[in-house]
Amino acid sequence: MTDLQELRDREDLRETALNFALAVDNVDMTLYRAVFADACEYDLSSFNGQPPVTVKAADWAAGIEPFLRGFDATQHILSNFGFEIAGDAAVVTAYVQAEHFRSNSAGDDSVTMGGHYRFRMIRTSGGWRINGFKLTAAWHRGNQGLYTLAGDGAPRR
Numbered sequence: 495m496t497d498l499q500e501l502r503d504r505e506d507l508r509e510t511a512l513n514f515a516l517a518v519d520n521v522d523m524t525l526y527r528a529v530f531a532d533a534c535e536y537d538l539s540s541f542n543g544q545p546p547v548t549v550k551a552a553d554w555a556a557g558i559e560p561f562l563r564g565f566d567a568t569q570h571i572l573s574n575f576g577f578e579i580a581g582d583a584a585v586v587t588a589y590v591q592a593e594h595f596r597s598n599s600a601g602d603d604s605v606t607m608g609g610h611y612r613f614r615m616i617r618t619s620g621g622w623r624i625n626g627f628k629l630t631a632a633w634h635r636g637n638q639g640l641y642t643l644a645g646d647g648a649p650r651r
Contacts (some may be wrong), residue, residue, distance in 0.1 A: 503622075504577050507586045510622045511613055515570035515590075521562045521651060527555045531616055531625040540609070541631045563651055564644030566603075569593045572611070582617035590629075596640045596650060605636035 510529050517526035530551035537546035562568070569592070576587040592607045614626030644650075 500579060503579050503584065503617075504575075506622050507577060507579075507584055507613075507615060508575055510615060510624065511572055511575070511586050511588055511611070514613075514624065515572050518562060518570055519568050521559065523555050523559055526558075527551055529624055530554070530627075531618065531623040534624055535614075535626045537626075537628040541607070541629050546628075560649065561645050563649040564646065565594050565596050565640070566650050567593075567595045574610075584615045584617075584622070586613045586615060587611070588613075594640055594644070596643055598637075598640065598643055600637075600639055600643075602637035603640075605634060605638050605640045607631050608633045608635075 513525055514529045516522070517529065532551060533548060534551050534554065535546055535548045536554060539545060571591045572588040573591075574587075574589040578585040587610055589610050590608070594605050594607070595603055597603050609630045609632040612626075612628040612630070613624050615622045616625050
């Protein structure tokens, strides 16, 4: 039987993952930075082909902000959560369907990505924080050129 602490941990872990998605969709960089530990390994290799990197969370947030602002809107929906908890460390897996919108003259105004996130988290005095983040992109639908447009440095929001 699951004890109350494990249930509390699951809810806190889920909230951290959902706050990550909320921060991305609202380009709330204060909340975005708050969900990460001081340093984190970021693995977006299935999305962008780049090898994983470990950097300070503040540096990562500053680097990703222009890309996030390059969309008119995004919506990241997380579901099917799985939890592996071992004391003060945990792995949270969640399906993701991410909608990205940007008006443009080169095709559709949207692109959707589906896959899953794998968040490694640690318990800190401030709560659970992400110290490892991996996106596995399984499929895309729509105008994938929007990712390039969003990364061109021209903020939309």
